[in-house]
Amino acid sequence: MSETPIDLEPQLSIQPSSQPEPERRLQPPPLLQLPLPSRDTPETHQQTQIQPELQLSESNPEHQHQVKPVWINHRRLLLLFLFGLSLCGAILGIIYYIHQNLQTRSNNQAGTETPCLSPACQWASTRLSMSADPFKQPCDYFLFTCGSDRLSPDSGGRQRGQGIPGHPQNQKEKAEWPERRGQSQDRGLIEQKIVDRKTVLLQYLKEILESNDRPGSTAVQKTKGFYHSCLDTKSIDTAGAEPFLTLIQKLGGWAVSGQWNQTDFNSTLSLLMRDYTTFPFFNLYVGKDPNEIAQGTTKRYIQIDQPDLLIPIEWNSKTQKSEAKTQTLRPFLASCYSYLALLGAPPSTRMRHVGMFISLSSELAVASAPLDYRLSKRQLFQRMTIKELQSQAPAIDWLGCLQAAFHPLPLIADDHVLLHNLPYIVQMSRIIGKWLDRHELSTSAPLHTYMVLNLLHTLMPALDSKFSETAKNLSVALGNTEGIAPRWKHCVLETERGFDLVLRELLNERTAHREAEEIIQNIFSSFKSKLNELKWTDQKSIQFVMKKVQSLIPRLWTTKEISSEAELDLLFSKVTVSTSSFFSNYVQLLSLWQKRRSQLLTELTEEPDVLSVTPFLLGDELLFPMGMFVPSHFHPTYPRAMNYGVMGFLIAKDLLHLILPDIYAQSETVHSVGECVWAHYLTVTEKTGRDGVSSLSASQLQEVWVQYSALQIALQAYHQTLKNHPSDTSMSGLSHTRLFLTSFSQVNCDSDPYRELMPLEPSFLITVICAKSDLCPTSLQCFNKTQQHPLQAC
Structure with missing residues (x-):
């Protein structure tokens, strides 16, 4: 109390x-x-x-x-x-909201995202898991230039993608592509990073040709049958040279074999052009006149050019003439001698015929000239009628030969053609006339032998491997170190030559049109936004560029009318494919190629090219080939982050190259951003101040800006899709921005005409992007290197 x-x-x-x-x-x-x-x-x-x-x-x-x-x-x-x-x-609610918001933005983990489990994603995920993670290995992964050799998997380095540069519509680009070193044939476990676009497309076409998903139409079965007969090298080698010798006998024989009926020169030439697409003395192709393209004209013309000479030559800049040097003539002579031996020519006559062949080849070679020289002399696209051409080069029956090559089109002497080296055509006619007048040589025997050996090179892909080995040995002797394309790649390219219409429809069926159109439109929209951010040197430049861009209509390049199976079957109804004779199949392919060339002359629209892998301009249309949107670069079931990180970047880079080829002189931004990115590289690699690496040329700075801007454009487009459609799937435990950047890090120095200008590995650009801390899911720093000052955003 x-x-x-x-x-x-x-x-x-x-x-x-x-x-x-x-x-x-x-x-x-x-x-x-x-x-x-x-x-x-x-x-x-x-x-x-x-x-x-x-x-x-x-x-x-x-x-x-x-x-x-x-x-x-x-x-x-x-x-x-x-x-x-x-x-x-x-x-706690505020903390939870902030945490969820940051997790959504950074997406370091994919625990809250739905993983992609489609077969395509499972394959891509396996491939991705075998790749170096840029956020775990920044020191080893980003510091290799495009020209460096391929490094070990542990270091995460990569070899530059190989391929033939140039515009996709260039017919020469349909040649064989060299094999990438170290590339596994196992499609499920490829050690290399994403390869160049052309190889990706060829691999996809290979899968289509080897698939057994459904029987398919008769035309499809013939296409696949042709491809498989090409792969059967055992049967080809067993046949040896016999198929070619049998064909020569059907053509009237030849002097080397001792059996020749002395056929007329122009008759033999017309036959080779019509049935075997062989052009020994000049080249033929179909194309538009660039002087008319600006006027919207779609007319196509026969175009006549100098031939692809068999003899190795070099251009002498002092004499302004082509010439054959002794050190190259010796291995060439040896190869010609080997060809005649393989064809069974008597030893006593081989050297005489080889000598005349080389003599004629050398005379024709002197009259030829490289492209840059002909451009400087304005020798390209010279227009004249067939009648006028006949008067300038009378040794050739021009109307008869052209009518044979473009049968059944009704050509007349008043039709116009375009010449690309008229001085060569004139000189070639004089040389042929001279050899025809030399009666001591059994009339036109040397000219006939010259045509037969050119036909041999046309048909060599379908002959015994001993012939191609001889050609390879010559190539090595001339200093060419590029490897030979694998047989499957060679067979895909040959199949496309004759059955391109079938492959086009098969590719069209498998293309995700809606998803492809969506990424095209989104990247193009982001591209236009990027143009508005540039600091232009004058108002006139930006007005010209923006007017051009606003008028463009980007779309997927597909055929206007889809061919039905019945139409394709009818088109190839006369083709008979043998499972055991690739030579006979190949001869039919040459005939199909000739018919295709004739159709090109009358077509008014630009039909899709199966092997195109980069966009191009056609009037106001910006066309994107279907061949761009194939695995492993693109798939409709991939997370959008992966599609935008790879294909989005490539599309943006193509747009910048195509529409702004000389932007360096028009915008101050190009120089400043290029210098900023290069400063990042010098800082991280500790190369500042060393001779030869501290500065870049204007072309190099522009390419650095192009690829850095392309990455920004693709990332901006992807973020915009997330705003419109917040959900996206994940892969390999990654999602959103991290998956985007990790996928991008697999893109090799792309195989395009600008690859030699890129002084650093494109994946290094992630380091520069991550200088903006709010863009990257985790910090990206190389802790082995001390940086006195934090890197600034470019």
Whole structure:
């Protein structure tokens, strides 16, 4: 009892003395005040329960001092507890929201994302997991230039993609592509990074030709049958040279074999052009006149060019003439001798015929000239009629030969043709006339031998491998170190030559049109936004470029009318494919190629090229070939992050090259951004101040800007798709921005005409992008290198 006054004293001290005690006790704490109920409610019952307690308090003042303050404190403690609980809940909610928002932006983990489990994704995921992660190995992964040799898998380095540069519509680009070193034939476990676009497309066409998903139409079966007969090298080698010798006998024989009926020169030439697409003395192809393209004309012309000479020659800049040097003539002579031996020519006559062949080849070679020289002399696209050409080069029966090559088109002497080296054509006619007048050589025997050996090179892909080995040995002797393309790649290219219409429809069936169109439109929209960010040197430049861009219509390059199976079957109804004789199949392919060339002359629209892998301009249309959108670069089931990280970047890079070929002189941004990116590279690689690496040329700076801007464009387009459609799948435990950048890091120095200008590995650009901390999911720093100053955003 003695402790009670001590405990109650503080409580009594808070009671205001000016207020009567009974009234003070009837007022509840402010936070618990409720409106008076009008009916008998639970609140009324509660008030009734309180009344006895109040009465007791009034009758016992001591008890009143003990109970009332405790009750008030309990209520206040309860209020404080509830308020604190609410405050903590609000804080936790804010923290959870911020965490979720940051997780959505960075996407370091894909635990909340749906993993992509399609077969294409499973294959790509396996491939991705075998690749170096740029966010785990920044020191080893980004510091190799495009020209460096392929490094070990542990270091994460890569070899530059190989291929033939040039415009995809260039027919010469349909030649064989060299094999990438170290590339595995196992499509499921490829150690290399993403290869160049042309090889990716050829691999995809290979899968189509080797698939057994459905029987297919007759035309499809013939296409696949041709491809498989090409792969059957055992049967080809077993046949040896006999198929070619049998064909020569059908053509009238030749002097080397001792059996020749001395066929007419122009008759033999017309036959080779019509049935075997062989052009020994000049080249033929179909194309438009660039002087008419600007006017919107779609007419095509026969174009006549100098031939692809068999004899190796070099251009002498001093004499302004081509010449054959002794050190190259010796291995060439040896190869010609080997060809005649393989064809069974008597040893006593081989050297004489080889000597005349080389003599004639050398005379023709002197009249030829490289492209840059002919451009400087304005010798390209010279227009004249067939009649005028006949008067300038009378040794060739031009109307007869052209009618044979473009049968059944009704050509006349007044039709126009385009010449690409008229001086060569004139000189070639004189040389042929001279050799025809040399009666001591059994009339036109050397000219006939020259044509037969050119036919041999046309048919060599279908002959015994001993012939191609001879050609390879010559190539090595001339200093060519490029490897020979694998047989499957060679067979895909040969199949496309004759059955391109079938492959086009098969590719069209498998192309994800909607997804491809979507990424095209999104990248193009982001590309236009990027142009507005540039600092232009003058207003006239930006107006010209923007007007050009705004007028363009980007779309997937597909055929206007899809050919039905019945139409394709009818078109190839006369083709008979043998499973055991690739030579006979190949001869039919040459006939198909000739018919295709004739059709090109009359077509008004640009038909899709199966082997195209880069966009091009056709009037106001910006056309993207279907061959761009194939695995492993693109697949409709891939996460969008992966599609935009690879294909989005490649599309953006193509757009910048195509539409802004000389942007360096028009925008200050190109120089400043290029210098900024290069400064990053010098800082990270610690090369600043070394001779030869501290500065770049204008062309190199522009290429650095192009590829860095292409990455920004693709990333911006992807982020915009996330705003419109927030969900995206994940792969290999990665999603969104991290998957985007990791996928991009697999893109090799792309095989295009600008690859030699890129002084650093494109994947290094991730380091520069990540200088903006808000863009990357995790920090990207090489902790083995100390940086005194943080890298700035470019």
